[in-house]
Amino acid sequence: MHQALIKFMEEQKVMLLQEMDDVLGRLDIPNNLKDSMAYSLQAGGKRLRPVLLAASNAAYDSNPKKIQSSALALEMIHTYSLIHDDLPAMDDDDYRRGKLTNHKKFDEATAILAGDALLTYSFELIAGDPELSDTEKVQLIKMLASASGPEGMVAGQILDMEAERKPASLAELERIHALKTGALLEFAIHAGAYLGKASAEQLSHLKEFAHYLGLIFQVQDDLLDVTGDPEKLGKPVGSDVANEKSTYPKLLGLDGAEEMKEIYVQKAKTALVEAGAADSYLMLLIDHISRRDH
Amino acid sequence: MHQALIKFMEEQKVMLLQEMDDVLGRLDIPNNLKDSMAYSLQAGGKRLRPVLLAASNAAYDSNPKKIQSSALALEMIHTYSLIHDDLPAMDDDDYRRGKLTNHKKFDEATAILAGDALLTYSFELIAGDPELSDTEKVQLIKMLASASGPEGMVAGQILDMEAERKPASLAELERIHALKTGALLEFAIHAGAYLGKASAEQLSHLKEFAHYLGLIFQVQDDLLDVTGDPEKLGKPVGSDVANEKSTYPKLLGLDGAEEMKEIYVQKAKTALVEAGAADSYLMLLIDHISRRDH
Numbered sequence: 001m002h003q004a005l006i007k008f009m010e011e012q013k014v015m016l017l018q019e020m021d022d023v024l025g026r027l028d029i030p031n032n033l034k035d036s037m038a039y040s041l042q043a044g045g046k047r048l049r050p051v052l053l054a055a056s057n058a059a060y061d062s063n064p065k066k067i068q069s070s071a072l073a074l075e076m077i078h079t080y081s082l083i084h085d086d087l088p089a090m091d092d093d094d095y096r097r098g099k100l101t102n103h104k105k106f107d108e109a110t111a112i113l114a115g116d117a118l119l120t121y122s123f124e125l126i127a128g129d130p131e132l133s134d135t136e137k138v139q140l141i142k143m144l145a146s147a148s149g150p151e152g153m154v155a156g157q158i159l160d161m162e163a164e165r166k167p168a169s170l171a172e173l174e175r176i177h178a179l180k181t182g183a184l185l186e187f188a189i190h191a192g193a194y195l196g197k198a199s200a201e202q203l204s205h206l207k208e209f210a211h212y213l214g215l216i217f218q219v220q221d222d223l224l225d226v227t228g229d230p231e232k233l234g235k236p237v238g239s240d241v242a243n244e245k246s247t248y249p250k251l252l253g254l255d256g257a258e259e260m261k262e263i264y265v266q267k268a269k270t271a272l273v274e275a276g277a278a279d280s281y282l283m284l285l286i287d288h289i290s291r292r293d294h
Numbered sequence: 295m296h297q298a299l300i301k302f303m304e305e306q307k308v309m310l311l312q313e314m315d316d317v318l319g320r321l322d323i324p325n326n327l328k329d330s331m332a333y334s335l336q337a338g339g340k341r342l343r344p345v346l347l348a349a350s351n352a353a354y355d356s357n358p359k360k361i362q363s364s365a366l367a368l369e370m371i372h373t374y375s376l377i378h379d380d381l382p383a384m385d386d387d388d389y390r391r392g393k394l395t396n397h398k399k400f401d402e403a404t405a406i407l408a409g410d411a412l413l414t415y416s417f418e419l420i421a422g423d424p425e426l427s428d429t430e431k432v433q434l435i436k437m438l439a440s441a442s443g444p445e446g447m448v449a450g451q452i453l454d455m456e457a458e459r460k461p462a463s464l465a466e467l468e469r470i471h472a473l474k475t476g477a478l479l480e481f482a483i484h485a486g487a488y489l490g491k492a493s494a495e496q497l498s499h500l501k502e503f504a505h506y507l508g509l510i511f512q513v514q515d516d517l518l519d520v521t522g523d524p525e526k527l528g529k530p531v532g533s534d535v536a537n538e539k540s541t542y543p544k545l546l547g548l549d550g551a552e553e554m555k556e557i558y559v560q561k562a563k564t565a566l567v568e569a570g571a572a573d574s575y576l577m578l579l580i581d582h583i584s585r586r587d588h
Contacts, residue, residue: 027444027445028445029444029445029449029452030449030452030453030456032452032456033444033448033449033452034444037444080410084406084407084410087403087406089397089401089402089403089406090403090406103383107383108383109381109383109384109455110452110455112378112381112383112384112406113378113448113451113452115410116374116378116409116410116413116448117443117444117448119410119413119414120413120439120442120443120444120448121439121443121444123417123435123439124435124436124439124440124443127432127435127436127439128436134428134429134431134432135428137428137431137432137435138421138428138431138432141417141418141421141431141435142418142421142422145414145415145417145418145421146418148414149411149414149415149418150321150323150327150328150331150411150414150415151321151322151323154327154407154410154411154414155323155324155327157407158323158324158326158327158404158407159324161403161404162324162326
């Protein structure tokens with residue numbers, strides 16, 4: 001992988017973890033609730049969404065101080081969605097990234113409430129950030145709520161559950177992923193560029209870029225469930241086939257899915273060039289995401 | 295009850311239901327998700343929080359257009375908290391207000407997601423309200439997130455669960471209620487007065503008023519569980535005793551709880567006079583809440 005990208009990603013992760021520590025440290029709340037929120041928030045992972053937000057910001061007028069609260073708020077929302085997803089009533093998972101899921105480590109009621117708390121606090125964090133103007137706060141909150149709420153991620157979850165009961169077409173599959181995963185990735189890219197003062201035209205091209213990046217992410221996710229290394233992934237493979245889930249490899253075959261991914265990669269790169277970000281970490285992240293092994 | 299108050303409450307309810315219809319109608323989301331959100335949001339109830347917000351606004355520079363989004367956002371957050379509260383992992387209730395709870399009518403996964411959606415959308419609603427300035431939006435979102443998040447309502451839920459495992463003192467009981475119920479009541483009163491351009495001093499007295507109003511609400515809730523009419527309440531009585539819950543009647547006896555409520559009523563009235571709202575619907579609401587039979 002590109003050395004500069006590795007360094008950039010590492011730096012962003014360090015800043016995110018520092019901000020996380022600061023915010024959790026400031027929270028005056030019951031111990032059990034804080035432990036449960038911290039457990040999932042600090043469980044590791046690629047921190048891809050905050051990295052994308054920072055990369056998008058760096059492609060325009062980079063302003064590291066302004067993006068901290070949005071990056072952490074985004075990671076909080078992603079984390080809440082994982083906690084609620086893992087619940088017995090949803091995916092019923094006992095492990096995530098090799099660690100017990102939140103409701104297994106604590107209990108179901110605490111996991112539900114820790115998720116609710118992370119979701120709620122993400123908006124408080126942005127609303128209280130002294131680095132941002134009121135207009136910036138309102139725009140970011142509007143975008144983040146829209147991406148994660150009933151017209152965004154939550155809609156994706158509902159459609160995903162429905163799709164498990166009946167086979168989905170490629171178009172339906174893309175719609176589900178666009179909402180379930182794509183909406184938050186799009187927020188990351190849009191928010192970073194917005195805080196970097198990208199123009200309306202650049203933001204419009206970035207929207208297209210984000211759309212394809214989300215699809216690349218998903219095709220690779222599906223491919224890894226067939227061809228990935230369980231040790232690197234930190235979870236068993238083959239679960240999609242076992243669950244008879246509609247996936248790219250199932251609908252197009254392995255070669256077809258690889259070809260589709262390559263088409264998306266080209267479209268993402270073209271959109272990025274049109275957004276004036278040809279020479280950016282975002283460009284390097286396309287290949288990073290399309291070739292990731294975990 | 296005071297005729298003017300009845301009329302005011304009825305008017306507020308009509309406006310809230312109209313706003314609810316408009317917002318739900320605009321939402322372009324999966325049917326199942328919309329049905330589940332609408333089911334609980336339109337399940338009736340006293341709409342006490344929106345009424346308090348409107349009454350508080352009317353006590354100062356009344357501005358009905360400006361309060362609509364906050365009133366509905368508040369009711370959405372209250373509704374999400376009821377949906378998650380009723381879940382099997384939490385209170386495991388099958389009925390609420392004589393109707394099936396959300397997870398019984400739909401399923402657990404849908405109920406969790408409908409709650410998440412209502413919570414998230416409440417912030418989107420305020421952030422997108424064209425009647426409010428950016429500064430007003432930011433203040434309202436900050437207050438609402440703070441009241442409902444890990445330092446507010448969610449903390450109250452966690453402490454309430456812990457208190458079920460060990461007996462709570464009166465001081466602990468008051469802290470739990472202040473967070474679990476009081477924080478949202480306080481938001482209602484603060485937000486209404488803030489949008490009515492109340493002064494900092496008035497807001498400070500209102501904070502005290504809200505504190506006592508929350509306690510009155512809770513003492514009466516506890517009393518109704520002992521002396522109330524199950525038909526009017528729409529739920530069986532005696533559950534607190536059966537669950538060995540710490541309540542005001544249990545800690546102080548029935549007469550002691552009535553006396554305590556009277557003290558809180560006097561303190562609430564004094565605070566309200568000091569807030570310059572002696573002649574307001576808020577004043578009438580004190581007696582309404584302290585004497586309610588459901």
